[in-house]
Amino acid sequence: MRAVIADGKGGPEVLKVVQIPVPRPAEGEILVKVEAAGVNRPDVAQREGRYPPPPGAPTTLGLEIAGTVVAVGPRVSRFAVGEPVMALVPGGGYADFAVVHETNALRIPEGLSMVEAGAVPETYFTVWTNVFERGALKTGETFLVHGGTSGIGTTAIQLAKAFGATVIATAGSEEKCAACLALGADLAINYREEDFVAAVKAFTDGRGANLILDMVGGDYIPRNYEAAAQDGRIVQIAFLHGSRIEMDFGRLMVKRLTHTGSTLRSRAVSEKAAIARALADRVLPLLAQGRVKPLIDSEFSLEEVARAHARMDGGEHIGKIVLRP
Numbered sequence: 001m002r003a004v005i006a007d008g009k010g011g012p013e014v015l016k017v018v019q020i021p022v023p024r025p026a027e028g029e030i031l032v033k034v035e036a037a038g039v040n041r042p043d044v045a046q047r048e049g050r051y052p053p054p055p056g057a058p059t060t061l062g063l064e065i066a067g068t069v070v071a072v073g074p075r076v077s078r079f080a081v082g083e084p085v086m087a088l089v090p091g092g093g094y095a096d097f098a099v100v101h102e103t104n105a106l107r108i109p110e111g112l113s114m115v116e117a118g119a120v121p122e123t124y125f126t127v128w129t130n131v132f133e134r135g136a137l138k139t140g141e142t143f144l145v146h147g148g149t150s151g152i153g154t155t156a157i158q159l160a161k162a163f164g165a166t167v168i169a170t171a172g173s174e175e176k177c178a179a180c181l182a183l184g185a186d187l188a189i190n191y192r193e194e195d196f197v198a199a200v201k202a203f204t205d206g207r208g209a210n211l212i213l214d215m216v217g218g219d220y221i222p223r224n225y226e227a228a229a230q231d232g233r234i235v236q237i238a239f240l241h242g243s244r245i246e247m248d249f250g251r252l253m254v255k256r257l258t259h260t261g262s263t264l265r266s267r268a269v270s271e272k273a274a275i276a277r278a279l280a281d282r283v284l285p286l287l288a289q290g291r292v293k294p295l296i297d298s299e300f301s302l303e304e305v306a307r308a309h310a311r312m313d314g315g316e317h318i319g320k321i322v323l324r325p
Contacts, residue, residue, distance in 0.1 A: 001020065001095060002325065003017070003018060003060040003092070003095035003096070004016070004062070004095065005061070010048065012047070012308075012313065014047060015306050017305065020095075023099045025071055025076075025099050028073060030069050030073070030100060030105060031098075032069055032070065032087060032105075033097055034065045034066075034067045034095060034097060035067040035114045036066045036117065036325075037066075037094050037323045038062075038120075038121070038122055038123070038151070038320055038321070038323075040063055040123070043062065044312060046061055047309065051265075053090065053265075054265060056090075057090035058090070059091065060091060060093075061091065063090070063122045064086070064093055064120070065100070066085070066086040066118035072102075083107070084107070084108045085108065086117040087121055088100070088125050088264075089104070089121075095325065096302075101273070106280060107284075109285075115296060115299060116296065118323075119320035120287070123152055124155055125264060125275050125276070126152060127152060128275060128278060128282075129262065129275050130237055131143070131160065131213055132163070132278075132282075133278075135213065135235045135260075137163065137165055137210075138210075139163060139165065140164060140166075141165050142167075142210050142229070143165045143166065143167050143209065143210065143211045143213070144168045144169075144170075144196075145157060145160070145167070145212075145213045146170045146212075146214050146216050147171070147215050147216070148170055148171045148176065149176040149179050149180060149319065150317075154179075154183055154295045155292075155294070157169055157180060157183045157185050158292040159283070159286075162291050167184065167186050168199075168200055169187070170196050171190065176188075176318060177190050179295075179319075186203075187199070197227045200227045204229070207229050208232060209227055209228055210228075210229050210233065211234075212224050212233070212235070213235050214234060216238075216241050217236065217243055217245075218239065218240075218242040219245065220241060221245055222245070222248070222251070228255060231257075232255065232257050233257070233259075234258070295320065297311075297317040299321075300321070300322075300324070301325075302323055304323075305323060
């Protein structure tokens with residue numbers, strides 16, 4: 001079968017489509033014929049050599065898929081051959097076939113296309129566990145998400161609104177700010193034109209945001225402390241501006257802030273299964289009703305994977321980039 005590897009470390013040009021054996025499902029696993037695979041920032045980090053696969057995971061790229069079950073391993077009980085599924089995989093999603101533990105797969109809601117389903121798992125698992133579990137976002141609170149037009153951002157805006165939060169998003173252009181507002185954000189801040197700290201304070205009458213989801217890091221960290229409300233929470237999921245900074249942590253104590261973070265890929269199958277169950281209960285009904293929906297920026301074939309990564313590297317995308325093997 002075809003699969004994508006990084007032939008060295010570097011830009012999109014290191015991505016190669018190669019032939020490898022079709023994987024065989026082990027106990028509790030299903031084999032999926034991949035019909036769509038989402039492209040995500042961790043894939044870029046892996047390509048650049050900054051995010052190696054965890055032990056035992058495929059070295060081929062790709063963390064989320066949608067497709068049809070074509071084989072099952074021993075003791076599989078949730079899915080049968082022929083069923084359409086979407087799944088969070090530890091690697092190997094950029095391929096014709098991928099294996100995944102059945103507990104990390106979800107049924108595709110009625111009305112969701114295969115391309116849209118392929119853009120769900122990595123993003124929705126990440127947003128749910130960080131915004132609603134670690135971040136404990138509550139109805140009526142103010143939520144600030146950086147990178148509002150990224151896959152994470154577009155998902156976080158919609159889910160936070162669906163669960164009754166006031167949503168503020170940052171983005172890098174007027175077009176992107178308009179997209180955030182169209183998705184339901186109550187305020188969109190062009191960070192190239194405005195100081196997001198001042199804008200958040202003005203919008204909240206000086207109170208600040210109860211919860212901040214940040215993937216930027218670097219100089220955003222002290223600014224997030226300023227933008228956060230008393231007893232605010234900040235959840236870190238990436239460091240696009242770097243993870244090292246010198247700063248005064250006095251605000252952490254004075255404002256009684258909680259600053260936490262997490263990664264998803266290295267978590268145990270059982271932990272991901274718990275997130276999948278929460279999504280099945282709380283989020284899949286919203287997808288089925290059309291109250292939330294993946295925003296698709298563009299589609300590329302597997303052979304065009306370098307172009308897909310170049311699109312992400314350029315930062316002009318709004319929503320998810322998807323491969324169609």
